[in-house]
Amino acid sequence: MTAESHFLAFDPAQDFKLLFLAFVLPLVGYVIQISVGKRLPRQGDWLLTSGLFATASITVLMFAKSLWAAYHGLEFRHHSGDEAGLWFHWFYSSDELANGVANVSAAIFYDPLGAAMLMVVGVVSFCVHLFSIGYMHGTPRYHIFFANISLFTFAMLGLVLSDNLLFLFIFWELMGLMSYLLIGHFSHDPSSGYFHKWATKACKKAFLTTRVGDTCLLVGMVIFFWKFETFRFTELWRLSIEEIARHQSMHPGEYPLWMTVGGLFIFGGTIGKSAQFPLHIWLPDAMAGPTPVSAMIHAATMVAAGVFLLGRCYPMFTPDVLDVIAAVGTITAIFAATIGTTAYDLKAVLAWSTISQLGFMVAAIGLGGVVAGLFHMVTHAFFKACLFLSAGSVIHGCHHEQDMRNMGGVRKHMPITFACMLASTIAIAGIPFFSGFYSKDMIILRAWENILGGKFTGASFFAAVGLPLAAACTAFYMFRMIFMTFSDSYRPGTVESNFAHHAGGHDDHGHDEHGHAAHGHDHHGHDDHGHAGHGHADHGHAHHEHGHAAPAHAHAASAHGHEAHGHDAHGHDSHGEHATPHESPLPMVVALCILAFLGVFGGHFWLADPLHSLKFWEHAHTWFETSVSFQSLYGAQIGDQLAAAVAVDEHAAHLAHIVALSVSLTVASLGILVAWLIYGRGWERSQRVAGQITHSIHALYEVVKGKYFVDEALGTAIVVDMKRKDEPRYEPDASVIGASMHVANLLGWIDRNVVDATVNLVGRIGMSLGKGSATFDRVVIDGAVNGVGLFTQTFGSVVRLFQSGRVQQYATFAVFGGLALAAWLILL
Amino acid sequence: MGLGAYIAVSAALFALGIVAILVRRNVLYVLMGIEMILNAANINFVAFNRFNHAAGSQSNLDGRMFAIFVIILAAAEAAVALAIVLNVFHLFNSVKPAEADLLRE
Numbered sequence: 001m002t003a004e005s006h007f008l009a010f011d012p013a014q015d016f017k018l019l020f021l022a023f024v025l026p027l028v029g030y031v032i033q034i035s036v037g038k039r040l041p042r043q044g045d046w047l048l049t050s051g052l053f054a055t056a057s058i059t060v061l062m063f064a065k066s067l068w069a070a071y072h073g074l075e076f077r078h079h080s081g082d083e084a085g086l087w088f089h090w091f092y093s094s095d096e097l098a099n100g101v102a103n104v105s106a107a108i109f110y111d112p113l114g115a116a117m118l119m120v121v122g123v124v125s126f127c128v129h130l131f132s133i134g135y136m137h138g139t140p141r142y143h144i145f146f147a148n149i150s151l152f153t154f155a156m157l158g159l160v161l162s163d164n165l166l167f168l169f170i171f172w173e174l175m176g177l178m179s180y181l182l183i184g185h186f187s188h189d190p191s192s193g194y195f196h197k198w199a200t201k202a203c204k205k206a207f208l209t210t211r212v213g214d215t216c217l218l219v220g221m222v223i224f225f226w227k228f229e230t231f232r233f234t235e236l237w238r239l240s241i242e243e244i245a246r247h248q249s250m251h252p253g254e255y256p257l258w259m260t261v262g263g264l265f266i267f268g269g270t271i272g273k274s275a276q277f278p279l280h281i282w283l284p285d286a287m288a289g290p291t292p293v294s295a296m297i298h299a300a301t302m303v304a305a306g307v308f309l310l311g312r313c314y315p316m317f318t319p320d321v322l323d324v325i326a327a328v329g330t331i332t333a334i335f336a337a338t339i340g341t342t343a344y345d346l347k348a349v350l351a352w353s354t355i356s357q358l359g360f361m362v363a364a365i366g367l368g369g370v371v372a373g374l375f376h377m378v379t380h381a382f383f384k385a386c387l388f389l390s391a392g393s394v395i396h397g398c399h400h401e402q403d404m405r406n407m408g409g410v411r412k413h414m415p416i417t418f419a420c421m422l423a424s425t426i427a428i429a430g431i432p433f434f435s436g437f438y439s440k441d442m443i444i445l446r447a448w449e450n451i452l453g454g455k456f457t458g459a460s461f462f463a464a465v466g467l468p469l470a471a472a473c474t475a476f477y478m479f480r481m482i483f484m485t486f487s488d489s490y491r492p493g494t495v496e497s498n499f500a501h502h503a504g505g506h507d508d509h510g511h512d513e514h515g516h517a518a519h520g521h522d523h524h525g526h527d528d529h530g531h532a533g534h535g536h537a538d539h540g541h542a543h544h545e546h547g548h549a550a551p552a553h554a555h556a557a558s559a560h561g562h563e564a565h566g567h568d569a570h571g572h573d574s575h576g577e578h579a580t581p582h583e584s585p586l587p588m589v590v591a592l593c594i595l596a597f598l599g600v601f602g603g604h605f606w607l608a609d610p611l612h613s614l615k616f617w618e619h620a621h622t623w624f625e626t627s628v629s630f631q632s633l634y635g636a637q638i639g640d641q642l643a644a645a646v647a648v649d650e651h652a653a654h655l656a657h658i659v660a661l662s663v664s665l666t667v668a669s670l671g672i673l674v675a676w677l678i679y680g681r682g683w684e685r686s687q688r689v690a691g692q693i694t695h696s697i698h699a700l701y702e703v704v705k706g707k708y709f710v711d712e713a714l715g716t717a718i719v720v721d722m723k724r725k726d727e728p729r730y731e732p733d734a735s736v737i738g739a740s741m742h743v744a745n746l747l748g749w750i751d752r753n754v755v756d757a758t759v760n761l762v763g764r765i766g767m768s769l770g771k772g773s774a775t776f777d778r779v780v781i782d783g784a785v786n787g788v789g790l791f792t793q794t795f796g797s798v799v800r801l802f803q804s805g806r807v808q809q810y811a812t813f814a815v816f817g818g819l820a821l822a823a824w825l826i827l828l
Numbered sequence: 829m830g831l832g833a834y835i836a837v838s839a840a841l842f843a844l845g846i847v848a849i850l851v852r853r854n855v856l857y858v859l860m861g862i863e864m865i866l867n868a869a870n871i872n873f874v875a876f877n878r879f880n881h882a883a884g885s886q887s888n889l890d891g892r893m894f895a896i897f898v899i900i901l902a903a904a905e906a907a908v909a910l911a912i913v914l915n916v917f918h919l920f921n922s923v924k925p926a927e928a929d930l931l932r933e
Contacts, residue, residue, distance in 0.1 A: 811849055815850065
């Protein structure tokens with residue numbers, strides 16, 4: 001069978017149509033769902049999920065084609081416009097300008113990176129849809145939720161398939177909108193209690209914060225367009241490389257300043273979207289959205305878009321920009337990892353973990369390891385989606401409790417969820433043979449290669465030290481989460497939490513009264529955490545007297561799966577708030593298992609030889625690298641140049657391998673060990689130990705716990721204190737976001753009072769002129785016409801009196817007329 | 829007696845004729861009014877002829893001839909008018925001019 005006729009060979013005539021179908025299906029689903037979804041059986045969830053299944057199948061098939069091509073050493077870069085004539089012409093002026101600036105056309109661009117990303121988006125989105133069937137079951141606006149995540153998927157697919165920066169930006173913005181709608185999903189649902197208020201603020205925060213980054217991206221985009229007069233990636237890459245070469249021939253060792261500025265602006269877009277320091281602040285608050293949305297945002301869409309953008313624009317970045325990218329990524333990685341160690345909210349741990357892992361990816365790209373960074377993005381997408389969905393499953397099983405201190409022992413009740421979550425945790429922590437290990441090790445390897453290969457820069461040194469540190473923290477907080485959630489025994493109501501009232505939201509007024517006042521820890525919400533081990537008994541059960549009603553009944557209900565106890569009506573009350581956790585319904589579990597499988601083996605897909613993967617110390621040459629490399633991403637010519645720029649000699653590479661491997665193994669095991677020492681040996685004990693540690697580094701702990709007060713510095717703090725029940729406080733004040741809001745207010749004022757006023761004035765003038773004209777028309781023109789008629793009528797009616805038909809009368813008139821005439825002739 | 833007296837009689841006769849035409853309810857009187865007007869004109873003709881001649885011009889019978897014509901014309905007119913009156917009486921069963929108002933149509 002020849003290469004051309006093999007069923008896995010890419011066929012432009014058909015496969016672009018398939019890709020387009022995969023891309024459009026979610027949009028079609030959205031339109032159907034938004035218009036008639038409410039009236040469909042089951043509110044249309046099956047429709048969208050099966051549509052997404054088709055999309056996922058197509059993307060997987062296409063991905064297999066890309067791997068097949070890589071395996072046979074074929075180039076896999078396809079452009080629908082060039083190969084199949086499938087163009088979408090947006091602006092198309094005239095023939096003379098057929099190749100001119102004024103034409104904006106888009107087409108599908110499908111390369112190994114696109115293939116990998118598309119597959120991730122398709123599969124993860126499908127799993128999220130499947131999971132949502134169980135998780136969102138019976139909540140208000142169920143059909144809207146499905147419509148929105150479907151459109152979210154559509155936006156990300158479009159972003160991945162776009163062949164130019166402009167359309168990427170359009171889908172980028174669409175994604176911003178969808179994240180706003182989805183994070184704010186609960187803001188329309190007063191029965192979600194605590195989330196109702198939080199989501200309202202959080203979606204605004206997410207939208208506004210990413211908007212800062214989006215504006216940067218737009219500026220960067222325009223800078224490049226201004227110089228190169230094209231949006232197409234392939235053109236941009238070629239022109240960028242040429243521009244750098246031209247500039248270097250004149251000024252050796254220097255890079256065009258405008259490219260550095262433009263590159264930094266484009267990176268600004270990534271900072272916003274991929275939640276890099278300092279615009280990461282929106283992401284933890286994005287937890288206000290439903291858990292499937294978090295999985296979506298953190299794995300397949302949104303944050304991946306920023307990293308994807310970096311991958312797409314890599315040849316356009318000068319080394320200066322790359323250094324900044326590496327530094328920002330490393331800062332983010334460490335910074336978020338440390339905060340993750342202090343979080344108690346199950347989802348918050350994962351949120352900080354995502355930010356940290358995004359830092360890894362961004363740093364990797366900054367260090368020249370595009371392949372490593374994108375590889376990590378792909379593997380991360382699977383295990384992070386799995387982690388989030390598992391967390392969702394746990395939260396669902398624990399009746400919408402999110403505080404890990406109120407969990408514990410869930411392993412016994414939710415074995416499948418536990419297995420999935422554990423597998424993903426091992427993957428993210430970086431244990432060999434699990435996907436996360438390969439990608440993370442590759443990033444650390446990249447940093448060490450730079451140092452040992454003589455390409456020493458401050459940023460790469462910082463990354464080489466900082467990233468392992470972050471990796472250690474990652475291993476620590478992930479296992480801390482596992483131990484707190486799953487080991488020991490179930491301990492509901494250990495601390496007061498906002499989340500428990502999500503399900504039974506109508507009775508939370510009762511708790512408010514004896515919430516803080518009784519125990520007086522109002523404003524020291526976490527101050528006393530250190531001693532919390534002793535203090536639980538006295539404030540733990542204040543409001544849970546009714547919580548243990550009929551546990552036996554609850555157990556029976558949970559054994560029969562989810563539908564049995566009527567989640568529809570938020571019916572958790574029927575078996576008490578703290579009944580035993582239960583395993584989630586089938587769709588959720590299936591979705592979990594798919595993702596866990598991919599999370600574990602995601603790294604192996606890329607390995608040329610499954611046995612080869614066992615020799616993990618020689619894993620560098622993987623399928624991923626064969627499939628996704630500088631050459632395959634940016635074309636042979638550009639790719640060679642880029643690869644040469646980061647290449648190191650063999651000796652250094654070998655040394656770096658050993659160093660990176662030992663470092664990543666050490667930090668992972670260290671992190672896990674510490675986590676076990678503190679949290680792995682019983683709850684009481686862990687509280688005591690943790691209390692002592694936090695007590696001894698009290699000030700530092702407070703700073704980390706306070707998320708380094710970046711929120712406060714940027715002026716957008718949504719203060720969410722786990723022990724307080726009042727609404728999250730949204731405090732825009734001074735500095736960046738605050739200032740931007742003031743500017744926005746000012747601009748809004750100008751808009752209202754100057755621009756609008758002018759427009760209104762013109763409108764009013766036009767209106768009065770119109771009124772005048774109308775009056776003239778009515779009074780003068782109509783008046784004249786009517787007047788003539790009226791006059792004629794009146795005259796006629798008067799004259800008619802004279803025509804009586806009486807001869808004598810006529811004669812009288814004649815006589816008197818003659819007399820009058822005579823009088824006139826005589827007298828005058 | 830000067831010309832003024834003749835003209836005064838003529839004018840009075842004319843005025844009476846006019847009044848008769850305008851106010852009499854019976855069409856016969858109206859006809860009489862018309863005759864009176866014609867005769868007022870005749871008096872004028874004759875009077876002016878007489879006094880023009882007296883002023884020293886050559887003998888001229890124009891005015892008198894006109895008067896004779898007018899008398900003939902009046903006789904013809906009276907015949908026609910009486911015929912009309914008869915027809916009107918036939919048509920309206922009345923000789924009152926106020927009731928014969930078909931001209932209005």
